[in-house]
Each structure stands twice: as C-alpha cells, then as structure tokens.
Amino acid sequence: MRTEDLPVIDCPKAPLARGRAHGEALRGTIADKVERWQAAIGKAYGRPAAAFLPVFLTVTDFRTAIAVHTPDLLEEVRGIAEGAGISEETAYALQLMDEEWWFGGFDGEGHCSSLAVAPAEGRDTIVGQTMDLPRWHDGAQAVLRLDDGDSETLVYTSAGLIGLMGVSGRGLGICVNTLAQLAYSPRGLPVSFAMRGALARKDAAAAADFLSRVPHASGQNFQVGDRNGIRTLECAAGGVAEIAIADGLSLHTNHPLANTRVAPNARLEGGSDSRTRLRSLHTDFSRGGPVNAETARRALSAQRKGGAVSIVPKGPARTDTKLGLMRQMTVGAVVYEIGKTVSLSVAAGPPSAESWWRLAVRG
Template identity: 90%
Template sequence: MRTEDLPVIDCPKAPLARGRAHGEALRGTIAGKVERWQAAIGKAYGRPAAAFLPVFLSVTDFRTAIAARVPDLLEEVRGIAEGAGISKETAYALQLMDEEWWFGGFDGEGHCSSLAVAPVAGRGTLVGQTMDLPRWHDGAQAVLRLDDGGSETLVYTSAGLIGLMGVSGHGLGICVNTLAQLAYSPRGLPVSFAMRGALAQENAAAAADFLSRVPHASGQTYQIGDRHGIRTLECAAGGVTEIAIAGGLSLHTNHPLANTRAAPNARLEGSGDSRTRLRSLHTDFSRGPADIETAKRALAARRKGGAVSIVPKGPPRPDTKLGLLRQMTIGAVVYEIGETVSLCVAAGPPSAEGWRQMAVR
C-alpha cells in the first residue's frame, strides 16, 4: 500500500461501537483479507482453514485470560464482526496471529525490527519499528484513531485486527516484535490483546507493570516509551524479563537477548537474519545522532544478509505458497513523545515508501 492511500478510521470510545466503526469502514478490505488469510492457512499448514481453525479454537482457551484482563476488547472484536459482516469466530480468530503461528508450527521466526531511544534535551522519546508480515496482509493496512475521552490513541493495524502497535495522547508508545523461540501457552493473553491492554495504561511504568502481571500466550518483545524514558520487556509464557538499557538506546529484532524461557527445541540465538538486522540497527545509530531521522534511516536499511526494510519481489502470486507467505514490511512507525506526541508512519517498506506525520491529540 502507498502511504498516501493509508486509511485512518475514527472510532468512538464505547468498545462495541469502536469495533463496529472499524468493521464498517473496512468491510470490503476485511472480506478480501479473510479470503487471503484462509487460503494462506491451507498453504502454511497443509490443512484447509475450515479444518484448521475449529481445532485451533477448540484446544486453546485465550478467552478466559482476555475476559479477565481486557474484557472491553472482546466487545470490540464483537463489534468488528458486526460491522464487517463476518462471524464472531472468524473475527476472534483473526486476532490470534502469533498464536496461530506456533499452534500451526509455521516455519519462521518473524522479521520485525524495533527501537526505543530515551529522551534528551531538545528531543523527546523515540519508539519505532518495522512491521513485517506475510504478503497477504498488504492492502489491509490502516490506522485506527481511538477516542479515549479527552485524548486519542493512534493504532497501526491490519484490517480486522484490534492492533499491531500504537501511541496514545497520554504520551505512551508501544512497539513489538515476535520472539518465536520463547515459551508459549494455549491459555495466555494473546499478543494483540496484551499490546492494546498495555497501550491503555497512563505511562510506561504502568504498561510494564501490566505486561509483567498478565499470563502471556506468545513470546514477544515490547518496546515501551513515555515522556520520561523507555522500557524493554521480553515476555514469554511463564515469565517476563526486562532488559537493562545502556546509553538510553534499546534495539531489538527476533531473538531474545535476556529471557531464557525457551519453547520446545528452540534455538535462543535466533537466525542469521535476525542477528544481521540487529547489527544493522546498531550500525545506523553508531553513525549519526540518536534522532528521528536516524531512526527512519535505520528502519529503511537494506544491508546484505538481513534487510530491515523488506521489499517484495515481483507481483503477488496467491496460487503459490511463497506468494502467500513471503514476508514483507507492511508498515513502519516512529513515535516522538515529548511536549507533543506525533506518529510518523509508512504504509509499506520505508526504503520504498514515503513517511506521513500525524499529530496525536
């Protein structure tokens, strides 16, 4: 998607109405995405979606954790289903992206790269990332503008999903990247719900406390920043490890740096691609000031052996496994959180797409 075509959906405060506004505004986009998603399930796991999804939903119980920790988000998902004209089960299953991957045994570690930079005189806190997902998400990118009553939250998402990452008018920003090597649980809080629950907090300390208390369904890094500083948490089923941040800079890709609660047969050192991308981020921040332009440049890097910004090759081929499942950067964000709060967003690989700046009220 071109950044200039990125839709921004205004959503009211009440959870059910919030979801309905999302679903109604993106109804056609969600319908097309569901078709691509169901086709991708068959290619990824060797079983059609009609056979895979009922088993996935019957042997996992994420709803109990969601209802206990973020019940309003269950209402929001119901609203998405009503607004988009899809079944409640389909809308619910759409939220379980990371959980579907480990349940299905999808071969991959993810490709997101993230950063957080503590504030200094003259510049606010920076939090940013690339969001790298299977190519079938392309065309479904959107920003949700959520009414928080007196302020707003901007959430970058893939249509039908309650959110991928976001920043609030309170001055709190959260980015994420998958840690597929870490322990998972069929009864934990899924990533999308954990991210939104943390984003609803007043500040970084409260968000970190929320993430430290909830049971996690999937391994995930949460980069958190507010006007006063940054926090980095590696979360897994069974425990959360906070990374000690040196020099006011936290850079992360898709292998754990501190948490050792491994999933069965996992290699904690991660892939060569993940390690190369981490070195790439460090290279860019070592060559320039730790400012928003350096953050954008780091997220747009395409160094050999581990491109941070993943540009798809050739036209999509929905009839092939690689055509559906090949990763690409479906968006990138950088939040600047100071006296004012802003979101810089690219709706595709930032090495190929322009940036758009949005103020957060």
C-alpha cells in the same frame, strides 16, 4: 499499499461501537483479507481453514485470559464482526496471529525490527519499528484513531485486527517484535490483546506492570516509551525478562537478549537474518552526530545485504503457492516522537520504498 492511500478510521470510545466503526469502514477490505488469510492457512499448514481453525479454537482457550485482563477488547472484536458482516468466531480467530503461527508450526522466526531511544536534552522519546508480515496482509493496512475521551490513540493495524502497535496522546508508545523461540501457552493473553491492554495504561511504568503480570500466550518483545523514559520487556509464557538499557538506547529484532524461557526445540540465538538486522540497527545508531527521529527512520529503511530491515517484496503477489502467500514483507513502519507533543510518523509499506506521513496525536 502506498502511504497516501492509508485509511484513518475514527472510532468512538465505547468498545462495541469502536469495533463496529472499524468493521463498517473496512468491510470490503476485511472480506478480501479473510479470503487471503484462509487460503494462506491451507498452504502454510497443509489443512484447509475450515479444518484447521475449529481445532485451533477448541484446543486453545485464550478467551478466559482476555475476559480477565482486557474484557473491553472482546466487545471490540464483537463490534468488528458486526460491522464487517463476518462471524464473531472468524473475527476472534483473526486476532490470534502469533498464536496461530506456533499452533500451526509455521517455520519462521518473524522479521520485525524495533527500537526505543530515551529522552535527552533537545530530544524527545523515540519508539519505532518495522512491521513485517506475510504478504497477504498488504492492502489491508489502516490506522485506527481511538477516542479516549480527553485524548486519542493512534493504532496501526491490519484490517479486522484490534491492533499491531500504537501511541496515545497521553504520551505512551508501544512497539513489538516476535520472539518465536520463547515459551508459549494455549491459555495465555494473545499478543494483540497484550499490546492494546498495555497501550491503554497511563504511562510506561503502568504498561510495564501490566505486561509483567499478565499470562502471555506467545513470545514477544515490547518496546515501551513515555515522556520520561523507555522500557524493554521480553515476554513469554511463564515469565517476563526486562532488559537493562544502556546509554538510553534499546534495539531489538527476533531473538531474545534476556529471556531464557525457551520453547521446545528452539534456539535462543535466533537465525542469521535476525542477528544481521540487529547489527544493521546498531550501525545506523553508532554513526556519530545527533540521534533523533530521522536516525530512527533511516535505520528502519536500511537494506543492507544479508538482513534488510526494510523488506521490499519482489515480483507479483501470488496466492497459489505457500511461498507466494507467506513470503514476508514490511507492511508498515512507525516512529513515535513523545515529548510535550506526540506524533506518529508512518509508512504504509517498506520505508525504503514508501514515503513517511507525520500525524499529530491529540493529547
């Protein structure tokens, strides 16, 4: 998707109504995406979606944790289903992206790269990332503008999903990256719900507290920032490890740096692509000179050999092969600037190929 085509959907405060607004505004996009998603399931796991999804939803129980920790989001998912004209079960399953991956045994460690920079004299807090997903998500990108009453929250998402990452006018920003090596649970809180639950908190301390006490369904790193500082938490089933941040800078890709609660047969050191992308981020932040939002945008746009941070798809998209459906690409990138004012810079695709659009976030 081109950044200039990125839709911004205004969603009211009430959970059911905000879901309906999302579903109605993106009804056609969601229908197309569901078709691609179900085709991808068949190619990725060797079973058609009609056979895979009922087993996935029967063997797992994420609803209990969601009902305890983020009950409003269950209402939002119901609203998405009503607005989009799809079944509630389909809308619910659509939220379980990371959980579907480990349940299906998809061979991949994820490709998102994230960063957080603490505030300093003359610099606001900066939080950002690339969101790298299978190519079938391309064309479904959107921003949800959530009404928080006295302020708003902007959430970057893939149509039908309650959110991938976001920033609030209260001055709280959250980014994420998959840690597939870490322990998972069929009864934890799924990533999308953990992200939105944390984002609803008033500040980084409250968000970190939420992430530290909920049971996690999937391994995930959370970059959390507010006007006063940054936190980095590697979350897994069974425990959370917070990374000690040196020099006000946190850079992360897709292998754990602190959490050792490993999933079966996983390698904590991660793959070469993840390690190369992490070196790339460090390269851009160690050049000297001022570190600012432009530094972050440049680091997320890097395409160094052996580990491109900004992943540009090659050739036409294909839906008839596993490789064509599941090949990763950067479906969006964000940089939040959190100070007296709050803003979101967003690219609706690989930032090395797409322009950035800066949006003010009402506080």
